[in-house]
Amino acid sequence: MNLKATSRKNAIHIMVAYTGGCNGCDIEIVNAVLSPRYDVEQYRVLLTWNPREADVLIVSGVVTWQMVEPLKKIYESIPEPKGVVAVGACAVNGNVYKNLVGDIGQNEEIWAPVETVIPVDVKVPGCAPRPEDVITGVVKALPKILEAP
Amino acid sequence: MASGEKRVEIEKELSFGPVHPALIEPYRIRLFVNDEIVEDCELNINMAYRGIEKLFDGLPVERALLIAERVCGICSHVHAWNAVRVIEGGLSIVVPPRANYIRVLTNEMQRITSHLILFGHAFEVVGHETFAMRSFLLRESFMDLISYVGGNRVMPSVPIIGGVRPRADLTESLKRVILERVDEFEEKYKGYVTRIIEDPLVMSRLTGIGFLTKEDAVRFYATGPTGRASGWDYDVRTKMDEYKPFEFNVITDESCDTKARIVVRALEIFESLKIIRQVVKSLPEGPVVNQSWKAEEMDFTTAYLEAYRGELMHSYALDSHGRIRNYKIRTPTPTNLAAMEHACVGDHVTEAILTIASCDPCLTCCTRAEVVDSGRSRILSDFEIVQKYGWRK
Numbered sequence: 001m002n003l004k005a006t007s008r009k010n011a012i013h014i015m016v017a018y019t020g021g022c023n024g025c026d027i028e029i030v031n032a033v034l035s036p037r038y039d040v041e042q043y044r045v046l047l048t049w050n051p052r053e054a055d056v057l058i059v060s061g062v063v064t065w066q067m068v069e070p071l072k073k074i075y076e077s078i079p080e081p082k083g084v085v086a087v088g089a090c091a092v093n094g095n096v097y098k099n100l101v102g103d104i105g106q107n108e109e110i111w112a113p114v115e116t117v118i119p120v121d122v123k124v125p126g127c128a129p130r131p132e133d134v135i136t137g138v139v140k141a142l143p144k145i146l147e148a149p
Numbered sequence: 150m151a152s153g154e155k156r157v158e159i160e161k162e163l164s165f166g167p168v169h170p171a172l173i174e175p176y177r178i179r180l181f182v183n184d185e186i187v188e189d190c191e192l193n194i195n196m197a198y199r200g201i202e203k204l205f206d207g208l209p210v211e212r213a214l215l216i217a218e219r220v221c222g223i224c225s226h227v228h229a230w231n232a233v234r235v236i237e238g239g240l241s242i243v244v245p246p247r248a249n250y251i252r253v254l255t256n257e258m259q260r261i262t263s264h265l266i267l268f269g270h271a272f273e274v275v276g277h278e279t280f281a282m283r284s285f286l287l288r289e290s291f292m293d294l295i296s297y298v299g300g301n302r303v304m305p306s307v308p309i310i311g312g313v314r315p316r317a318d319l320t321e322s323l324k325r326v327i328l329e330r331v332d333e334f335e336e337k338y339k340g341y342v343t344r345i346i347e348d349p350l351v352m353s354r355l356t357g358i359g360f361l362t363k364e365d366a367v368r369f370y371a372t373g374p375t376g377r378a379s380g381w382d383y384d385v386r387t388k389m390d391e392y393k394p395f396e397f398n399v400i401t402d403e404s405c406d407t408k409a410r411i412v413v414r415a416l417e418i419f420e421s422l423k424i425i426r427q428v429v430k431s432l433p434e435g436p437v438v439n440q441s442w443k444a445e446e447m448d449f450t451t452a453y454l455e456a457y458r459g460e461l462m463h464s465y466a467l468d469s470h471g472r473i474r475n476y477k478i479r480t481p482t483p484t485n486l487a488a489m490e491h492a493c494v495g496d497h498v499t500e501a502i503l504t505i506a507s508c509d510p511c512l513t514c515c516t517r518a519e520v521v522d523s524g525r526s527r528i529l530s531d532f533e534i535v536q537k538y539g540w541r542k
């Protein structure tokens with residue numbers, strides 16, 4: 001491991017962008033990173049709310065129309081190298097909001113999945129995914145950041 | 150002070166959101182500040198608009214339960230339960246008593262996790278990390294119990310029409326585990342609450358801000374712990390048949406401020422523990438589900454339930470094929486937030502977000518309509534967004 005990767009590994013910052021799901025995944029992510037049981041901070045992975053110091057962007061929720069522009073802005077202001085993790089069935093494929101619609105086909109009120117707005121590296125399915133799964137998803141996104149030139 | 154005879158000069162506008170560290174959920178707060186005192190407040194809560202009521206239209210009623218549970222991730226059981234209570238009331242479906250007991254049990258367990266989230270959020274806003282972390286740790290024991298009962302930490306899917314899922318039936322060993330965990334939790338939680346109430350720093354930060362009088366609470370219809378903290382003795386649970394066998398107190402507080410809203414929730418957890426013990430100890434034997442029902446035409450029926458933040462209403466009709474027509478949900482948060490908009494006027498600007506957080510806002514479930522132009526602020530309408538970005542392929 002070269003010097004760059006070592007120094008990057010020592011301070012991975014996560015930012016959570018919540019784009020209008022049901023809150024379940026959002027709380028599970030904050031739980032996974034912050035709460036004393038699934039403490040990720042002990043591995044020097046920290047939660048931040050400033051996109052300019054983030055490395056990994058975790059997106060949860062269906063992308064509602066009002067959140068398309070803020071999400072793009074957040075993604076653009078994260079410096080390279082960056083990774084994006086889509087957490088939850090809503091972010092991965094739209095879940096029941098997109099696909100379980102009786103007479104009217106697919107729901108057009110939302111922009112799910114997240115892939116259609118910003119590029120996604122890792123997908124964590126589940127409604128809601130367990131905190132262990134969220135941690136695994138973040139770890140899967142790390143090689144891209146560490147090995148970047 | 151928004152309208153009226155006296156014209157107020159606004160010095161500065163502070164706006165937060167939609168993505169901001171103090172707000173976990175996407176909403177926008179505009180504070181109109183004069184000399185660091187909040188003169189007026191405006192909340193935009195339409196960032197999470199998903200058109201969820203429209204999704205129900207035309208679905209068979211059993212499938213609609215899937216969406217009803219996913220209206221909100223914190224109070225998922227309440228929405229699922231109230232959705233089945235509508236059709237059970239409208240078509241007179243008999244629910245076995247054992248199923249009712251298990252529904253009440255899950256409801257009270259989720260009430261505890263929901264109130265502990267508020268403590269985590271509120272103390273994060275106050276800046277006391279230790280209390281926030283401890284509340285997240287305490288919450289884990291009940292998240293585990295919910296996943297033992299329903300199979301999922303967040304979406305337990307316990308109620309179905311006519312009873313509960315057979316998977317959620319309580320076994321003897323699970324009963325023993327629940328009683329043990331409740332005792333363990335109560336001991337730890339007592340220590341936690343004692344520390345909060347005896348901490349002079351936190352209490353001085355919470356006391357005396359965000360006043361909401363009883364008249365205002367009734368006028369804005371701020372139900373739930375928000376109204377009860379203003380001395381309004383209103384709880385839907387006291388009127389429900391499902392809660393008849395259990396004995397519990399309705400906690401009220403007359404001091405009407407942010408501290409009262411936190412303390413009422415803290416004491417409500419003890420009442421929930423009381424109900425959980427009664428449920429497990431006096432669980433009747435018998436079947437857990439009654440499947441002898443048939444979906445047929447039903448007129449508009451309404452069901453009310455005490456959610457964790459206040460009064461919740463679900464209402465729909467069924468057509469002759471048993472498909473849902475005109476679903477309507479009213480969650481407690483819009484009225485509570487309107488009360489909070491009023492309550493934070495006149496306080497210092499640093500206390501405004503704490504006051505708003507103290508009513509436990511849950512915005513995903515309350516967003517029903519988009520207001521494009523409210524006179525003072527304007528957002529892009531759906532039509533303009535389509536013009537700007539094009540239809541999604």
